[in-house]
Amino acid sequence: MEQILSQLVEQIVATSLAEWLAVVLAIAYVLLAARQSAWCWLAALTSTAIYTWLFWQVALPFQSALNLFYMVMAVYGYWQWHHKPGEDKSVQSRSLSWHVLAVFSLTAVAVGLGKLAATQFNSEYLWLDAAINVFSVATTFMVAHKILQNWIYWFVINTAAVFLYWQSGLILSACLFLGYVGFSVYGYNQWKQEWSEKSLTNS
Numbered sequence: 001m002e003q004i005l006s007q008l009v010e011q012i013v014a015t016s017l018a019e020w021l022a023v024v025l026a027i028a029y030v031l032l033a034a035r036q037s038a039w040c041w042l043a044a045l046t047s048t049a050i051y052t053w054l055f056w057q058v059a060l061p062f063q064s065a066l067n068l069f070y071m072v073m074a075v076y077g078y079w080q081w082h083h084k085p086g087e088d089k090s091v092q093s094r095s096l097s098w099h100v101l102a103v104f105s106l107t108a109v110a111v112g113l114g115k116l117a118a119t120q121f122n123s124e125y126l127w128l129d130a131a132i133n134v135f136s137v138a139t140t141f142m143v144a145h146k147i148l149q150n151w152i153y154w155f156v157i158n159t160a161a162v163f164l165y166w167q168s169g170l171i172l173s174a175c176l177f178l179g180y181v182g183f184s185v186y187g188y189n190q191w192k193q194e195w196s197e198k199s200l201t202n203s
Contacts, residue, residue, distance in 0.1 A: 018050050022051050041074045048071050049067075089146065107131075
């Protein structure tokens with residue numbers, strides 16, 4: 001335990017200004033998203049731009065590509081929340097069967113992507129990197145469309161990311177995603193409250 005704490009302190013001290021900025025903005029994104037504030041997408045755009053570069057430096061190509069995708073989704077999410085006409089912008093929910101199908105489909109895609117990438121990259125955590133990538137892409141669309149259960153997906157994704165980033169030497173980012181695990185619970189409770197109120201109103 002002392003060795004882990006010592007490693008954590010050393011990594012935090014050695015953390016670059018860029019990673020610190022990315023972490024602060026990433027925290028701002030989650031808190032603002034939980035409150036359904038449009039400013040969350042600006043924080044996301046800036047944070048993910050920084051992370052795109054950071055992950056490329058530590059040979060996590062899927063994570064780098066994922067954050068490049070997040071930059072595009074930040075623009076899409078803002079548009080979806082505030083400018084797309086004729087669509088219900090309140091919190092939505094999907095059935096259990098919908099999510100079972102989604103999980104099986106995304107897992108199949110992750111396995112295929114991992115096999116493909118294994119021919120080009122030699123990384124111990126390539127399969128985990130691929131799975132986090134695929135599920136994160138799908139879950140980001142759920143956020144943009146305000147699907148309540150996105151927070152449950154993020155809970156699992158963020159837990160896996162903690163392990164991946166810690167093993168890759170991105171200790172501060174691992175701590176960030178450990179915080180995200182808690183934020184996922186907070187975000188779910190915030191959105192569930194609105195969805196429950198909406199359901200009572202429509203019943």
